Amino acid sequence: MTARDPLAAATPPVKSGRTPAPGMVERRGSGYWLTHLGLIIGLLFVFFPIWLAFVASTVSQPEIVRPPMPLLPGDRFFDNYRKALVSGINAPVALMMLNSLIMAMGITLGKIAISLLSAFAIVYFRFPLRRVFFWLIFLTLMLPVEVRIVPTYEVVAGFGMLNSYSGLIFPLIASATATFLFRQFFMTVPDELAEAARVDGARPMRFFWDILLPMSRTNIAALFVILFIYGWNQYLWPLLITTDPSMNTIVMGIKQMFPAGDDTADWPVIMATSILAMIPPVIVVISMQKLFIRGLVDSEK
Amino acid sequence: MATVSLDNIRKTFSKTEVIHGIDIDIADGEFIVIVGPSGCGKSTLLRMVAGLETVTSGEVRIGGQRVNEREPMDRDIAMVFQNYALYPHMSVFDNMAYGLKIAGRSKAEIAERVAEAAKLLQLEPYLKRRPRELSGGQRQRVAMGRAIVRKPSVFLFDEPLSNLDAKLRVQMRLEIKQLQRRLGVTALYVTHDQVEAMTLADRMIVMNDGRADQIGAPLEVYANPRTRFVAGFIGSPPMNFLDAGLVNEPASEAATLGIRPEHLQITTGEARTGGIVLYTEALGAETLVHVKLPDGAMVTVRQDSTAALPEEGSAVGLTWSDSDQVFF
Numbered sequence: 001m002t003a004r005d006p007l008a009a010a011t012p013p014v015k016s017g018r019t020p021a022p023g024m025v026e027r028r029g030s031g032y033w034l035t036h037l038g039l040i041i042g043l044l045f046v047f048f049p050i051w052l053a054f055v056a057s058t059v060s061q062p063e064i065v066r067p068p069m070p071l072l073p074g075d076r077f078f079d080n081y082r083k084a085l086v087s088g089i090n091a092p093v094a095l096m097m098l099n100s101l102i103m104a105m106g107i108t109l110g111k112i113a114i115s116l117l118s119a120f121a122i123v124y125f126r127f128p129l130r131r132v133f134f135w136l137i138f139l140t141l142m143l144p145v146e147v148r149i150v151p152t153y154e155v156v157a158g159f160g161m162l163n164s165y166s167g168l169i170f171p172l173i174a175s176a177t178a179t180f181l182f183r184q185f186f187m188t189v190p191d192e193l194a195e196a197a198r199v200d201g202a203r204p205m206r207f208f209w210d211i212l213l214p215m216s217r218t219n220i221a222a223l224f225v226i227l228f229i230y231g232w233n234q235y236l237w238p239l240l241i242t243t244d245p246s247m248n249t250i251v252m253g254i255k256q257m258f259p260a261g262d263d264t265a266d267w268p269v270i271m272a273t274s275i276l277a278m279i280p281p282v283i284v285v286i287s288m289q290k291l292f293i294r295g296l297v298d299s300e301k
Numbered sequence: 302m303a304t305v306s307l308d309n310i311r312k313t314f315s316k317t318e319v320i321h322g323i324d325i326d327i328a329d330g331e332f333i334v335i336v337g338p339s340g341c342g343k344s345t346l347l348r349m350v351a352g353l354e355t356v357t358s359g360e361v362r363i364g365g366q367r368v369n370e371r372e373p374m375d376r377d378i379a380m381v382f383q384n385y386a387l388y389p390h391m392s393v394f395d396n397m398a399y400g401l402k403i404a405g406r407s408k409a410e411i412a413e414r415v416a417e418a419a420k421l422l423q424l425e426p427y428l429k430r431r432p433r434e435l436s437g438g439q440r441q442r443v444a445m446g447r448a449i450v451r452k453p454s455v456f457l458f459d460e461p462l463s464n465l466d467a468k469l470r471v472q473m474r475l476e477i478k479q480l481q482r483r484l485g486v487t488a489l490y491v492t493h494d495q496v497e498a499m500t501l502a503d504r505m506i507v508m509n510d511g512r513a514d515q516i517g518a519p520l521e522v523y524a525n526p527r528t529r530f531v532a533g534f535i536g537s538p539p540m541n542f543l544d545a546g547l548v549n550e551p552a553s554e555a556a557t558l559g560i561r562p563e564h565l566q567i568t569t570g571e572a573r574t575g576g577i578v579l580y581t582e583a584l585g586a587e588t589l590v591h592v593k594l595p596d597g598a599m600v601t602v603r604q605d606s607t608a609a610l611p612e613e614g615s616a617v618g619l620t621w622s623d624s625d626q627v628f629f
């Protein structure tokens with residue numbers, strides 16, 4: 001009993017004890033609506049240009065050039081998109097999207113495969129010049145595509161890979177960033193796991209396939225999303241090495257659609273192409289969202 | 302079901318030698334505990350037997366065969382790690398089956414052997430779960446199961462119980478011992494817990510800084526510690542060390558006399574030495590009396606709680622029988 005007394009004194013009677021609760025809920029409530037309002041305004045701000053592009057892709061050419069700009073979709077949706085997909089301006093957009101898809105997938109899968117293997121080598125094997133290789137990979141971080149673009153072009157041209165998928169994909173595959181990410185992850189995997197696998201009789205590559213790879217799947221998913229978007233959005237490199245319109249990718253293709261000189265641009269078709277160019281990355285993000293977020297926030301071991 | 306022999310085993314990391322030559326012949330089915338303070342090289346020794354660490358010099362033989370150059374999987378051993386090292390993305394069943402799968406056993410045989418091990422370890426309800434959905438004790442059992450299904454000739458344990466709470470540790474300790482008896486597998490068990498060492502071991506290796514100070518049965522080591530280190534390490538509270546000159550011992554060159562706390566008696570009659578009682582600790586069944594000798598050394602007397610308790614601060618006489626003393 002005596003032990004309870006101080007408690008009873010410190011705790012106000014039930015009624016006054018309950019009063020802070022509604023106040024807190026109310027404060028939380030207004031904060032809740034304010035943050036949402038802020039987010040919604042921000043969202044509208046970001047979304048507005050996309051909406052304009054969409055509207056522009058559903059109206060006719062004269063409607064776009066005559067002010068004021070329309071803010072509501074017109075009735076030319078099917079016409080414009082069919083025209084873009086089937087004939088485009090230089091090349092059909094469907095073909096450009098296929099090229100982009102092949103390039104983006106090639107870059108993504110290639111980068112993931114190469115960086116998984118190189119991180120595996122660097123973390124789990126002791127070989128001569130291991131440190132040197134590590135720093136070489138590190139150095140390439142400082143040399144983005146734009147910096148080495150001229151020599152890379154020479155090499156690719158020398159191999160006769162201009163206007164080809166391999167020319168689009170291979171020079172962009174090496175990835176220091178992904179290698180580092182996997183290296184960091186592999187270093188958090190307890191050594192005992194590798195040792196247990198060794199006692200179980202797993203050779204190194206078996207350990208890699210059966211244990212390391214499944215454990216990295218959330219990291220792989222996160223990287224897949226990031227790298228797919230990176231690959232999809234490549235602009236300068238495809239612009240440089242594809243001269244044949246049938247090898248154009250969609251992101252550079254949009255720029256190619258702008259007329260040279262004083263021809264008039266077919267804005268509805270260009271805008272339809274822009275909207276189409278956004279769709280695959282959005283699909284990738286949405287479909288891999290769950291794994292992607294898990295890969296970023298928790299390191300489930 | 303194999304003997305293990307270590308023949309003057311040494312291990313050097315870069316330039317420093319951490320294991321300075323260890324010899325032991327382990328009989329088939331024997332339970333050997335390697336015990337010692339942190340950093341003395343217990344794990345390193347075990348890992349050399351496992352094949353996870355190369356042997357700098359000396360020879361490891363399992364079942365009479367030299368295995369220095371063999372991969373762990375070819376040594377017919379299984380190892381249980383301190384943090385269990387379960388594969389996090391595999392079910393309990395797959396964790397246990399992985400070694401057999403690699404060895405190319407048939408599906409039916411794998412299922413049968415895993416079921417057998419799961420039954421033995423009462424893991425049957427959990428076979429479909431992932432390791433993270435298990436309690437510490439259950440994970441420990443899965444790690445044991447993974448070792449059992451391979452039917453090895455030697456079990457290697459590196460502090461397998463140190464992540465468990467005290468009560469579970471006692472329970473698992475018993476289970477490990479029973480399991481090892483039942484399967485008749487030779488076992489090497491590393492621990493820094495002397496109670497585990499005393500209760501599990503057929504023989505124990507007391508290691509001190511890369512050397513085996515003493516190898517022997519637990520009670521033998523307890524009664525006749527060969528070095529002062531062993532005497533101080535095995536037993537709790539540790540053995541008392543007295544200056545041999547102080548107690549008028551004729552024993553020539555030996556400088557130190559060791560005597561276990563339970564062999565010291567507080568006496569009112571003729572005392573061999575004496576001191577001031579600093580404090581007493583009543584533990585229920587027994588009482589520890591801490592006495593400060595004239596030369597400043599501290600000794601602990603362990604007596605029955607029924608015995609008369611001396612006042613703190615009072616002077617007491619101490620005596621013991623010659624048969625219980627050890628000289629270093």
Ligand SMILES: Nc1ncnc2c1ncn2[C@@H]1O[C@H](COP(=O)(O)OP(=O)(O)OP(=O)(O)O)[C@@H](O)[C@H]1O
Nearest residue numbers: 314315319337338339340341342343344345346493
């Ligand atoms: N890979 C290594 N490289 C260099 N030194 C090492 C390596 N592994 C262990 N050592 C050293 O060898 C000695 C013995 O280590 P070991 O891990 O065998 O100790 P231990 O008895 O198992 O200790 P604990 O009870 O803390 O696990 C230590 O001094 C340690 O620093």
Ligand SMILES: [Mg+2]
Nearest residue numbers: 343344345459
């Ligand atoms: Mg250790």
